[in-house]
Amino acid sequence: MEYQWIKNKRYKNVSLRIKDGQIIxxxxxxxxxxxxxxxxxxxxHWIQKQLAAYEAIPRIRPGMTLFILxxxxxxxxGDVCAINLDKETITIDGNEKHWQVLLKEIAQNQITPRFHQWEQAMGYSNLTIRYGYYASKWGSCRKDMGVIALSTKLLFVDWEEVDSVIVHELCHMxxxxxxxxxxxxxxxxxxxxxxVHKHLIHHCIPVLEKKG
Ligand SMILES: [Zn+2]
Incomplete structure (x- = not known):
């Protein structure tokens, strides 16, 4: 098996991880x-399982149909990363940073109104909502600051599952x-x-196909 080997005097043990499909x-x-x-x-055995999981992640590429909410x-x-709601198209430019910016923008436009509905229904007001790409969590709550953060991964799941995360985080208030x-x-x-949570955690979140 081919692997990348990094030696450093700071490391006390030999350890193994998989990053972007590479064994390190x-x-x-x-x-x-x-x-x-x-x-x-x-x-x-462990490596093969990890590599298979990596291979199973759907890649976002031209020509495919992508479900957003x-x-x-x-x-x-195309030249710019954008969504066109009327034409039901998403234009990608292959740039990961641009893609992340677009995801935050879509989340802001589409998830935030839903968040405010729940916020109001549950008796809260003036909460701040933030979005980011959090690899290992769906959301988080800073009760003291009145800030709730949601992962842009939520764009790739169903509305009911988005609701479950919003409700979860609001209950943390x-x-x-x-x-x-x-x-x-x-x-x-x-x-x-x-x-709903059971469905949520089994979603495979698609990622932008890496160039080259
Ligand atoms: Zn929690």
Whole structure:
């Protein structure tokens, strides 16, 4: 198995990770090639599982149909990254930064009104909403600052699943923990929360195809 090997005197142990479909081994400077080879071979099963998961991530590329909040859009290549609601097209320029900016803009236009509906219904006001691409979470809540952050990954799931994250984060304004009382509050607002959550966490979020 081919891998990238990074030696550094700061590293105390040999460790293994998968980044962008590449196997990366980090080790202390004195580690031998034999040791690393054996180490990698011992983890073949884990590596193959990780690589398969990476391969399974849908890539956003021209010609495909991309669902944004349950609506289908045709993906086309162009000079600017943009969404056209009337023509139901999304233009990509292959630039990851531009793509992230566009996702934040779409989330701001489409998810924020929904957020304010829930905010009002649940008796809150003047909360600040922020968006970002958070790889390992759907949202977060800073009760003291009145700030709720939502991941732009939510654009690729269904509305009901977006609701489940909004409700979850808004309930943190009352309970800044995951106590039983917190989940009771969540279930009071969304009785099928767990059912929806189960679907949410199994979504494969598409990513922009890397150039080159
Ligand atoms: Zn939480």
């Amino acid at each position: 081994v980090t080790s202390p400077v004195q580690t031998s090639k034999e040791f690393v080879d054996t180490f990698v071979n011992q983890h073949t 349950e609506r289908p859009y045709k993906v086309v290549m 009352k309970y800044p923990n995951h106590s039983q009382a917190f989940y009771q509050e969540v279930l009071d607002w969304m009785p099928n929360y767990w059912e």
